[in-house]
Amino acid sequence: MISLGTIDSDVSSTAVTEYLNGLRKLSGEPWVKLRGEKDDEWIVPQAPPSAPAGTLKVRDLQQCLKDAGFMPFGKVDGICGYRTRAAIRLFQEYLRVVDQVSDIGFPDGKCGPKTSAHLVKWKTAGRKADWVANPTAEYKDWMTLLENVKAHYLAMPSGILKKVNAFAKPTDTVKVADWDFDPGKTHLIGIRRTPAGSAAPAEQQFDDVFVLLVQGMVFKFFGSTDPGAKSKDVTAYPFLVPGQHSFRFGWHKLSDAAQVYHALKPLSTITATPSGVLVVRSADLLLTDKDFEGALEANTTINIHWGGIGGPKVGGWSHGCQVIVGRSYINHHDQVVNCSKFAALTYADLGKTNAQGVYQTRGAYSVLEDLVTALSGSDNVVRYMLLSERDLDVNAEAILNRLKL
Numbered sequence: 001m002i003s004l005g006t007i008d009s010d011v012s013s014t015a016v017t018e019y020l021n022g023l024r025k026l027s028g029e030p031w032v033k034l035r036g037e038k039d040d041e042w043i044v045p046q047a048p049p050s051a052p053a054g055t056l057k058v059r060d061l062q063q064c065l066k067d068a069g070f071m072p073f074g075k076v077d078g079i080c081g082y083r084t085r086a087a088i089r090l091f092q093e094y095l096r097v098v099d100q101v102s103d104i105g106f107p108d109g110k111c112g113p114k115t116s117a118h119l120v121k122w123k124t125a126g127r128k129a130d131w132v133a134n135p136t137a138e139y140k141d142w143m144t145l146l147e148n149v150k151a152h153y154l155a156m157p158s159g160i161l162k163k164v165n166a167f168a169k170p171t172d173t174v175k176v177a178d179w180d181f182d183p184g185k186t187h188l189i190g191i192r193r194t195p196a197g198s199a200a201p202a203e204q205q206f207d208d209v210f211v212l213l214v215q216g217m218v219f220k221f222f223g224s225t226d227p228g229a230k231s232k233d234v235t236a237y238p239f240l241v242p243g244q245h246s247f248r249f250g251w252h253k254l255s256d257a258a259q260v261y262h263a264l265k266p267l268s269t270i271t272a273t274p275s276g277v278l279v280v281r282s283a284d285l286l287l288t289d290k291d292f293e294g295a296l297e298a299n300t301t302i303n304i305h306w307g308g309i310g311g312p313k314v315g316g317w318s319h320g321c322q323v324i325v326g327r328s329y330i331n332h333h334d335q336v337v338n339c340s341k342f343a344a345l346t347y348a349d350l351g352k353t354n355a356q357g358v359y360q361t362r363g364a365y366s367v368l369e370d371l372v373t374a375l376s377g378s379d380n381v382v383r384y385m386l387l388s389e390r391d392l393d394v395n396a397e398a399i400l401n402r403l404k405l
Contacts, residue, residue: 001055002111004085005034005043008058008078016045019079026380027250028270034081035251037351037361040258045079056116058084064119065091069129071374072215082249085109086373091119093367094129097337106342107366108359131332135183135216138334142189142213146181146385148394153243160241160280160292170275171298172266174244180383186376187213188264188304190322190386192225192242192287200286204228204314206307206325212368215375220330221368223307223323225386226285228314236281238320239291240302240386245277247382249373252305252321259347262369263305263321264382276300279320304384306365309343322384326363339363 007016020032033042056064062076062084071087092107095118103114111119121127153161153176165175174180181187189211195201210221227237250265268275276298282291299320307314307323317323326343330336343363344350354360362369372382 001048002058002061002080002088003109004036004080004082005045006058006080007045007047009047011047011058011078015077016079019045019077019081023081026248026270029251029254035260035262039348039350041351045081055113056111056119061088061111061116061119064123068119068122068127069132070094072132073377074374083373086370088115089361089366089370090374091115093370097331097335098130098333106358107361108342109361110359131215131217133216136218136332138218139183139213139216142211142218143181143183145392145394146179146187146189149385149387149391150176150179150181152394158242158292159289161243163292163296164241164243164278167278167296169298170268170273171278172246172268172276173241173278173298174246176243179244179385183213183216184377185379186372186382188247188372188382188384189213190225190384191392192386192388194389195286200284202285204285204318205312206310206314206323210322210324210368212371214371217332219332219368219371221324221364222310222328223325224314224318225322226287226314226318227320228285228318229316231319234281236283237285238279238281238297238299238302239287240320240322241278241280241292241296242386242388242391245384245386247304247384248380250303252303253347261306261347261350263303264372264384265303266300267381269300274300277302304382306362309340309345309363322386324365324368326361326365329364329367337364337367339367 033044036043058080059076059078065071065087070091071083074083088111089107089109092104095101095104161176191209193208204226206224208225212219230237246267247264248267250263252261252263253259266276278296279299280291280294302320304322307317307325310325310327327340328338342358344360349360352360
């Protein structure tokens with residue numbers, strides 16, 4: 001069984017140390033172990049005492065995944081790290097959803113005899129994932145939307161974007177002229193939906209849409225771009241400002257050493273002088289033009305992270321972060337994919353086996369995490385574009401038909 005932390009027997013301790021030091025540089029955290037799914041689960045890379053018959057070596061596994069398009073930029077180094085685990089889970093999810101293979105179960109990122117056998121079949125057939133070198137028409141529609149939005153706000157910047165453009169201090173929020181929509185990079189779009197009526201909602205709901213653009217594909221997720229609760233030490237709700245923001249691989253809930261979970265964090269938090277993304281504050285849960293007249297605040301704690309399975313209310317899942325729920329997503333074939341059978345309800349359930357014997361992950365959020373980790377290039381930046389529903393009007397027919405809003 002190959003899982004996170006498994007290494008081939010001939011991988012040297014020097015190679016492992018170099019790998020872990022590379023991760024420290026990538027994530028900005030001073031750890032010399034790998035973070036597992038469960039609370040307080042830390043993994044030291046090591047070779048298993050013996051490999052069961054039919055199980056690939058780590059290098060063989062990595063080469064198969066690379067050739068099949070599941071980790072195009074990954075190294076074949078004999079170390080099962082985060083990228084290799086992500087590629088395993090993506091392959092398992094592809095078998096489950098696209099190929100509708102019945103014997104694979106649910107994606108757990110562990111490569112045993114069944115996953116190995118399917119990979120060998122793919123290798124023998126020279127098969128590749130259907131997204132390899134095959135950008136979809138929908139991908140082009142979304143990229144066109146982004147370029148049109150940029151052109152619109154360059155010509156007629158909104159009041160809040162004028163303030164972003166004038167913000168003089170360092171920030172991970174990007175000025176309009178520098179919005180980067182390079183199709184070779186990874187883009188995540190958050191679409192903040194407008195609440196019905198003019199009164200502030202009593203509670204926020206998971207009713208926003210997230211669109212991931214990666215390697216010519218489009219995946220859609222659900223969650224909230226708004227806070228559901230206030231932190232204990234503040235008097236107003238922080239709302240991320242619209243526009244583009246730079247995020248990178250990192251970790252959430254660092255204040256609790258046992259509960260450390262994957263997140264996308266503002267890019268500069270890896271540096272000695274973190275600046276953060278820009279937010280405005282509102283006294284209630286309704287963001288209005290009046291709130292946008294307030295002061296901009298650079299905030300290092302606004303992450304993109306998991307929001308549970310997706311209950312009716314956002315609540316404490318977000319204190320201003322962008323949160324994505326685990327119940328379901330829409331894949332690159334425009335199929336609605338149900339993840340509820342393996343999506344954990346709470347942090348305490350992660351990495352455990354439920355009553356049906358199913359290993360629990362963050363469900364749809366894990367799919368997003370795996371797509372970003374396995375398929376992104378080397379710059380480790382996710383360009384996050386926060387839009388409002390009104391911004392879709394610049395490419396209304398194509399995009400609204402895609403979203404079915």
